[in-house]
Amino acid sequence: MVIRSGKFKANAREALADPQLQRAMSNVGVGFVQKRRMAMDKLPEFDALRDQARDIKNHTFQYLDLYYEEYEKKVREAGGHVHFAPTDGDARDIILDICRNAGAHSVTKGKSMIAEEIAINDHLEENGIKPIETDLGEYIIQLRGEAPSHIIAPAIHLNKDQVEASFREAHTGLDENRNLDEPESLVAEARSMLREAFLNADVGITGANFLIAETGTSVIVTNEGNGDLTQSLPRVHIVITSLEKMVPTLEDATAILRVLARTATGQEMAVYNTFSTGPRREGDPDGPEEYHVVVLDNGRSSMIGTEFQDMLRCIRCGACMNHCPVYQSVGGHAYGWVYPGPMGSVLSPSLIGVDKAGHLPNASTFCGRCEAVCPMRIPLPKMMRHWREREFERHLSPFSVRSGLGFWKFFATRPRLYNFTAAVAMPVLAALAGAKGYLKALPLATGWTHYRNLPAPEGRTFQQQWRDHLAGVDE
Amino acid sequence: MTIPTHQASADKPHVGLFVTCLVDLMRPVIGFATVDLIEKSGCRVSVPEMQTCCGQPAFNSGDRAGTKRLARQVIAAFDEFDYVVAPSGSCAGMLKAHYGELFADEPGMSDTVKSFCDKTFELVSFLVDIRGMTEVAAEFRGKVTYHDSCAGLRELGIQAQPRALLKSVAGLEISEMQDPDVCCGFGGTFCVKYGDISNAIVEKKTANIDASGAEVLLAGDLGCLMNMAGKLSREGRSVEVRHVSEVLAGMTDGPAIGAKRT
Numbered sequence A: 001m002v003i004r005s006g007k008f009k010a011n012a013r014e015a016l017a018d019p020q021l022q023r024a025m026s027n028v029g030v031g032f033v034q035k036r037r038m039a040m041d042k043l044p045e046f047d048a049l050r051d052q053a054r055d056i057k058n059h060t061f062q063y064l065d066l067y068y069e070e071y072e073k074k075v076r077e078a079g080g081h082v083h084f085a086p087t088d089g090d091a092r093d094i095i096l097d098i099c100r101n102a103g104a105h106s107v108t109k110g111k112s113m114i115a116e117e118i119a120i121n122d123h124l125e126e127n128g129i130k131p132i133e134t135d136l137g138e139y140i141i142q143l144r145g146e147a148p149s150h151i152i153a154p155a156i157h158l159n160k161d162q163v164e165a166s167f168r169e170a171h172t173g174l175d176e177n178r179n180l181d182e183p184e185s186l187v188a189e190a191r192s193m194l195r196e197a198f199l200n201a202d203v204g205i206t207g208a209n210f211l212i213a214e215t216g217t218s219v220i221v222t223n224e225g226n227g228d229l230t231q232s233l234p235r236v237h238i239v240i241t242s243l244e245k246m247v248p249t250l251e252d253a254t255a256i257l258r259v260l261a262r263t264a265t266g267q268e269m270a271v272y273n274t275f276s277t278g279p280r281r282e283g284d285p286d287g288p289e290e291y292h293v294v295v296l297d298n299g300r301s302s303m304i305g306t307e308f309q310d311m312l313r314c315i316r317c318g319a320c321m322n323h324c325p326v327y328q329s330v331g332g333h334a335y336g337w338v339y340p341g342p343m344g345s346v347l348s349p350s351l352i353g354v355d356k357a358g359h360l361p362n363a364s365t366f367c368g369r370c371e372a373v374c375p376m377r378i379p380l381p382k383m384m385r386h387w388r389e390r391e392f393e394r395h396l397s398p399f400s401v402r403s404g405l406g407f408w409k410f411f412a413t414r415p416r417l418y419n420f421t422a423a424v425a426m427p428v429l430a431a432l433a434g435a436k437g438y439l440k441a442l443p444l445a446t447g448w449t450h451y452r453n454l455p456a457p458e459g460r461t462f463q464q465q466w467r468d469h470l471a472g473v474d475e
Numbered sequence B: 001m002t003i004p005t006h007q008a009s010a011d012k013p014h015v016g017l018f019v020t021c022l023v024d025l026m027r028p029v030i031g032f033a034t035v036d037l038i039e040k041s042g043c044r045v046s047v048p049e050m051q052t053c054c055g056q057p058a059f060n061s062g063d064r065a066g067t068k069r070l071a072r073q074v075i076a077a078f079d080e081f082d083y084v085v086a087p088s089g090s091c092a093g094m095l096k097a098h099y100g101e102l103f104a105d106e107p108g109m110s111d112t113v114k115s116f117c118d119k120t121f122e123l124v125s126f127l128v129d130i131r132g133m134t135e136v137a138a139e140f141r142g143k144v145t146y147h148d149s150c151a152g153l154r155e156l157g158i159q160a161q162p163r164a165l166l167k168s169v170a171g172l173e174i175s176e177m178q179d180p181d182v183c184c185g186f187g188g189t190f191c192v193k194y195g196d197i198s199n200a201i202v203e204k205k206t207a208n209i210d211a212s213g214a215e216v217l218l219a220g221d222l223g224c225l226m227n228m229a230g231k232l233s234r235e236g237r238s239v240e241v242r243h244v245s246e247v248l249a250g251m252t253d254g255p256a257i258g259a260k261r262t
């Protein structure tokens, strides 16, 4: 995927001027937020569960090498294969190899953000293998040649009529007068298109929400059941996942499952929570003949032990973006790479470099709502600030920021000069505004006055008035 | 140099007012309202002259060294006080919640910083949580709506306290807006660095304010208030905007934020 994070400002401007997108985004801050709230209210011990979930992950990272070893051993014992992929390129090569060895022509895919991160679809296609997305949202954006704009609702940037238009364009040979007014009819049409894909696929690729060390199990959490068909019908099942999905035990996985669906969609549990251990055993009614797990690192192991380690706890629930005023305004594509919203603003610089993703940790009001809702208690604003510090140290911050800051610091660290200057400047500003009480435009403050009036200062500063007040009292 | 006030009385707790740079420069009446309320809560107040800013602009721009320099200056200026009180959730949050983190790598500073953080409070939470204030004697006729500024709400847990005191103001009626706890889009330098996004956020806010039917918007942070006042005024909406302390102290005779002067 081409990285467009460096153009965040321009991307955001476009997004704000796109009425279709604005219409689609207007629901994000309502639906998801209310559903989560209702789920929270029903479970008073939710905060204790969050602590537990956080502790499980922190513990796992401390012994990640041991748990990884254990996991690999268990997968092997169950007849499966684990492939470690240090980089996205390695992961692509490994997956292509497996597909080629399987003589694959077509591949079905469940929803996976790691698959997006390594851009596996493009790679397979370039090599003559057809990937077909089976998650409804992913299927829609694949038809449209778009990237996901949300980590659990990839097509959230679209309105129903846009989906209908895409279906009419792509599904040729159907009755042109068919009724696609209802969401149900769109779902039914996608289903019928996908039925054949499921049956013809040689390989099925899914993601994983968890890897369980004690049993060598991978877990997927979905609401459509497409993941189950993707992984059980084809001859070969590939799980594409990443290092930090590891948890020690089955019990740990279920503990985190209790917070996942509630914060993501407000459900107590997602509809399908599927646990897979190895390929089909003798006597199993179904399942793949081969079971491969590709575990991507791509910079994650080097986050361990740094101020960014906490980010690895992320379970991709999407709550931080659902509650983010910036995400709600500009949508996911503006962030310019795979991971949008607050979690992306922290994670992307780790994965693709702060030089490419530097805008993202800056584009936050630090309102803190993301941290307040994060089920894994990830201090997202604090970590965005850490990125800003890294940028500042490396002199990557824009000149305007550095010079403005230098100017401000000069005064702020000289209280007497500051008081003197303020005492001169504020009455001038007040006089400029006159009886109106505000300024419509002010040189050097156009960033402010372009959109809002600037309320005028009272005139004399507090420090000045306070001195007079004390002098009056003394008399 | 610290100048004692006429309320000086040795047995009362001594509060150092951290007036915040915005209040100092833009709206001194908030400073006077703050002094008045702190005195009514049974404390004496002084205003150290050696104060400027809490350091948030540097802190949030990633300039850790610059922030520390300023933080040392602030901590020293308020050394002698029993309490430090600021009429702003975000500045108080900076002093109380972030100074500790800032000096985490300097074990030699930890006691000094900890005692500074422990004695620092945002105005309304100081009045209610520390001084046990349950009501004020003020009067204010009209329907108000209260915006929860982010740092005060999420870093310091300020939500019930201002509403409790407002309810005691004679003649005042609270009409909650939708999503009072959602950011107004100010975000310090964010509002100029990402002006168009900030604008999209504040537009939603002003629509909610308007829909609440309130005549007056109150909040505890002047940055947010100026942002919302500036937008309301640009949109031609007639809502009056004030800092919560002005109403609680009964100092509402002067023009509201960004309003006409008579």
Ligand code: SF4
Pocket: A313, A314, A315, A316, A317, A318, A319, A320, A321, A342, A343, A370, A373, A374, A375, A376, A377, A378
């Ligand atoms: S950072 Fe937290 S809230 Fe955001 S997706 Fe990850 S787990 Fe969910």
